[in-house]
Amino acid sequence: MADYFTHFSCLIDVGSPKKAACALALFHDLRAADQDADDPEVSGFTLVHQDAPEGSTLWIHDDEHGDVEAVIRFVLRLAEELDLTGIWGFQYGLTCSRPRLDAFGGGAHVIDLGARKSVGWTSSQEWLAAALNGEDVDA
Numbered sequence: 302m303a304d305y306f307t308h309f310s311c312l313i314d315v316g317s318p319k320k321a322a323c324a325l326a327l328f329h330d331l332r333a334a335d336q337d338a339d340d341p342e343v344s345g346f347t348l349v350h351q352d353a354p355e356g357s358t359l360w361i362h363d364d365e366h367g368d369v370e371a372v373i374r375f376v377l378r379l380a381e382e383l384d385l386t387g388i389w390g391f392q393y394g395l396t397c398s399r400p401r402l403d404a405f406g407g408g409a410h411v412i413d414l415g416a417r418k419s420v421g422w423t424s425s426q427e428w429l430a431a432a433l434n435g436e437d438v439d440a
Contacts, residue, residue, distance in 0.1 A: 303399040307369060309346075310362040311391035313376065317357050320383045321350050324359055327382060328375070345371045361391070369393050373410060377417055386415035395426075 335341035345368025351358040390411040397404035406426040
């Protein structure tokens with residue numbers, strides 16, 4: 302039997318040590334609430350304060366099975382709660398414990414923090430399929 306994994310490791314700078322502490326508190330509150338939830342909000346990743354206590358950067362990474370959508374939801378929530386602005390993004394990798402067709406790939410997401418929305422994404426699997434079908438490889 303094969304095991305499938307989604308992996309990512311990225312940083313987000315929230316602008317101040319105080320905002321980083323607030324972000325961690327929000328994460329821990331949501332994680333506690335997720336214990337009884339049917340649809341957990343912050344499962345599939347961990348949040349760590351880099352260079353604590355004076356740093357403003359947070360490290361977002363998966364422990365074993367990452368949840369890309371959970372990261373996007375959380376970062377959008379952080380943008381709202383902490384009034385973040387600018388463009389932020391991250392990439393992820395898809396792997397498998399055994400050779401399987403369509404089990405490997407990856408992608409990336411870009412979020413406009415000020416507009417509070419995802420503004421773009423790409424998938425290497427979809428790009429490859431389109432390129433092999435003769436579509437524009439630069440699209």
